[in-house]
Amino acid sequence: MREAFARVAYSHKTQEKEAERKGSQATQIRVWNVAVFGTAAITTVVAPLLESVIAAWVAAIATIIGFVFTALQLSFDPADEAASHRLAAKSYLTVRNDYMRFIADVSAASSVTTRARARRESLAEQVRLLDSLAPQTSPQAYAAARHALRTNEELTFDEAELSQLLPGQRPPIT
Template sequence: MSQLLQTRAKMTDDALVLEGQLRECYGRVVYSHKTHEKCADILLKRHGLIKVSQIVLSALVTGGIISTFFGTGNCGAAVSVVLSTMLLALNSYTKDYDLGEIAQKHRHAGSNLWIIREKYLSLLTDIRVGDVPLDVVRERRDELTNELHGVYAGAPSTNYKAYKKAQEALKNLEDMTFSNDEIDAFLPQELKRNSALSRQQN
């Protein structure tokens, strides 16, 4: 904690204000990225259910199963009409709304937001290290703002359900959070932080 306070003491007021703005931007991009991912997941799941329903209804309507169980009288005809109407409604819905295509657009937006998210993180790191002039930081910030505008302009709208799932993943499941041990597991021995700390202490 003392090292963090010393680092902050070295930062100018302007740098702190700029860092605060970039932290806000970073947080919004993190949520947007995860929300688009969750939107894609929801739509793909719905798309799969609709496809299965279409197959089942089509088999029931055209396969003679209805007449086998309900006969060819009024009861069988009524059931056949209901199922045919349901199938027609699903076919019309998928014709107007290609859920697979919309899900792919969400995936594409999420991919574009991911790289912007990483650029914000790198920029925040550069500010904290203090070896980048603030004019350069502002220029990069403005470039990222324009990049974000381009992504949001071409991205499909998200929904509240996806936002809540994103919030659950980020806050409770800690999708964006790793412990030192978890990160060390991915790195070679020379780059492991806990090993380096233990060597320093010894």
């Protein structure tokens, strides 16, 4: 049960890191878009005034690059992907919090009931559904999540740290 909690927490953190990564990519693309179209606009205005062939070529090339860049964005939208990963992270966070409450409830109980087993199965089914619907993450996001969880101690999983987050003794669920 604690291992399932840890896996959900890891999935949550990986989705968060992927959302951050895609959000950063979206910002970089916007900056480059403004730079390319700004260059195209400025050189288009300046070329006739200066009667410069070089400025005209720069304007033409910048316009073509801007067009290709915009066309590529129709099929590749990191901002949309970031939103999908943020939604998945929030969903995993909800399940992670449900697991924490469930573990606390089971730890406080003197015995494990059929209701507790049903709740565990319900949580496991929610995780399976989330896993099947969540967008694919990258190795970079996984590495960032691993670093955040292990090195930065955003959430760790050794027994001592889990015991701090969750109640200690619990009856085994079979």
